[in-house]
Amino acid sequence: MMIKFRKLPASACKTLWKMGREDPRRVIHGLKVAAALTIVSFLYLLEPLFEGFGKNAMLAFMTVVVVLEFTAGATLCKGFNRGLGTLCASSLAFFIEFVAEKTGQKCRAAFVGASVFVIGFMATYLRFVPYIKKNCDYGVLIFLLTFILITLSSYRVENVLNIVRERLYTIGIGCSICLLMSLLILPNWSGEDLHSSTVCKLEQLARSIEACVSDYFKDKDIGVKEEEAETSRNLLYRGYREVLDSKSSDETLAHFASWEPRFSRNCHKYPWHLYVKLGGVLRRFGYVAVALHGCLESEIQTPRSIRYIFQDPCTQVATEVTKALTELATSLKNRRRFCPDMLSDHLHKALQDLDTAIKSQPRLFLGSKSANNMLVNWKNDKETSPRVTLPSVKSDISAILSELRHKKIAKRSKDSEERKQLRPTPSKLAIKSLEFSEALPFASFASLLVEMVARLDLVIEQVEELGNAANFKEFQGKDDVVIDMSGKENGREIQNQTTVGE
């Protein structure tokens, strides 16, 4: 027990040190707040300044402590709320003072009490309105406080105007120090946090999907200990969870980002709301990814022998999806437009291969082992009428993909040619008889992979919309910037995001 207590300070120090190393901006923020407070305390400590503001300096402290937030957007938003709340409350208080002046002292007490009750009720109730709750909850709080203070002060003190003026001055001083610290000295932008967290989410999804598919086809008996596999799975799952649970922090960041001076000169208003929308699309993509991940943990597992047959095409599709996501992340990171043409061809090819592989195993889903030794005579039907369409996985997906392109018709005709070439020849097929129920989970796995490709399209669409709205630069050949896929940086970014989110 004693040893534990003795170790406590050491471990606490270690945690604090690690926190600072993970994100030095936290230390900087701490120093900024401390500096702002010290500057305000000069108002109180230095004789000549004290004469002027002294007694009201406390309000300036309060303003600094409450308003100076981690990011510039949050500080601006809170400062504005505080200023506006105080102004509105002052005006209303003056109006009530004007009305109350005409009544006697006794009546006046009742009048002041009643106005406190009514305004208190109204302000509290208004805070439940979703729009107000989201945008100016703090402003209404400050409004209520200031109104009560001024109205009650006016009951005892003669010159309320002085009180109000001093209040506004000190709050003004506090707010300007906050803005100075927040906007000019090493500012943290909510917008950049949102941008980098979105990039990070794309990268994490890419990594998770790759790991998930390779895990699905990995031979568990060889190498890798159970514990290691467990931790890698947990890591995988955490990757999804960051994406799936990002809703509220995304919205908060976007809200604060909309308060920040836009760093893009070309466009009218930076489209932060599209980041939130992209986050939503990524979440829907993530649901499929989680369902895919669920195939790993499912109680009913397809035997390794069956999986092995489809390993290559599945891995291929997963690789292409991963590549697309990574490419999206890179283009977003460099604020340049995304060029879907480069990828869709490979994706096409991979889907085609998967389709072919699945078609080449028609008996995979045949009945139970009781039908083990049955014979199948294939009769090749040479008369394939030309009007027979082949609504395969690939054709559907390719239809979606090709809609995005301009050369629709040319492409399609090429596709159908390819399809003809790739038609399986049933007589040569390997025939295996397997439990239907065992193959069912694999069918789900494959179907989810295909579904994922369909959802990927929505992601690509959303990133393109974002690129257009934010006036990203056009894509010009390959860019040299390499994405840093190391865990450390991304971990940091994610943590910042949650820090700010609250």
Add this chain to the structure above:
Amino acid sequence: MMIKFRKLPASACKTLWKMGREDPRRVIHGLKVAAALTIVSFLYLLEPLFEGFGKNAMLAFMTVVVVLEFTAGATLCKGFNRGLGTLCASSLAFFIEFVAEKTGQKCRAAFVGASVFVIGFMATYLRFVPYIKKNCDYGVLIFLLTFILITLSSYRVENVLNIVRERLYTIGIGCSICLLMSLLILPNWSGEDLHSSTVCKLEQLARSIEACVSDYFKDKDIGVKEEEAETSRNLLYRGYREVLDSKSSDETLAHFASWEPRFSRNCHKYPWHLYVKLGGVLRRFGYVAVALHGCLESEIQTPRSIRYIFQDPCTQVATEVTKALTELATSLKNRRRFCPDMLSDHLHKALQDLDTAIKSQPRLFLGSKSANNMLVNWKNDKETSPRVTLPSVKSDISAILSELRHKKIAKRSKDSEERKQLRPTPSKLAIKSLEFSEALPFASFASLLVEMVARLDLVIEQVEELGNAANFKEFQGKDDVVIDMSGKENGREIQNQTTVGE
């Protein structure tokens, strides 16, 4: 434009009125805050009371406005934070005052300034620690503010003890009025919100799954307009989303609930954390539900003819899952234990039927139409060796389910008998040749249904754990309470939940 402006007040009033009707507790909360503020204002307005507290009454106002939250738990938590923060800050300020006393006036200013800087930095930095952020963010804020106020006051004022005493008195008065209002007069409990939102989530999942499966098999050509279908789908999706996005609000509610006096007398500490855990399990269940829902919106659709074959067994499984979820919701609502035996038999049966149905269509997943006219000769192999195991969907699921029961062995032997009886006879099977790719999405749908049953087990387990930990009453036959499945009440509960969450 003018008309729009003229209509604005009317529509605003309508919104406010609707908000109040949806949840009258909001109006009550508003009235409570107003009443508390009016009571505090008596301290200032009435002559005899003003003599005692008057000048410091403002702090009491501030305490009421900031501390009096919507639920009792939140008020308690904030009040405690405020009190503790003030106490700690006062002690530290006295200590620093004691040290500073021994230095000269000039030195003292520097000393005070330095201590403001150091404490300001430390407090701000500490607020980034996740544990502190979650539990006492507000306390650290108040600590910092109080510390600065007292330390600086001690520089100018002789008797700091008086200031501190008055501060503590007024904060004490403010807090006690808050607690009185919050705990004794029509209290809103975070715990009850959490409880009812969990019940509501279960009900919503049940409704969504039922609607999703019936939608999947519905004939779109007949009846129902496109718009109606669209809105019903949106409603469906919103049901999931409430579950999937509930993480942060669940955690907040559970945190505040842990502050509330427990209403259960029997158990030591009410297990609110298990509600959060159940929420997590429900979210993982929800991911499968969303993936299932994705089958409705998928780009590749299985033709109606194929779906029709499996309509009955699939609907059966969905109905059983829905029944189980509804039963879970009812038992949780009535705070009684859940009895899984009642349901698992039906669930077994439904899974078995689905398995049989899928096995009865072995050719569903055969190649493309180019192999349209091929002939298959089934040769029934009568020699089924007894050691051949049948790892079917059903057997796996039943294994999980039966583990939950006590009569493990007896059940299992019965199961395997059933399985033998249900083995399909391939010769009688209807043979249809269909595109593999078209059947693939259905395989995914069926597999997700089965996966859902597997996940349902985790939900049941979690509800049982919760029931044990919270000492729910034992199940005694059927209870009479009927769940109100109407949308209105649930909508209200969900909204409360988000209201409190922020």
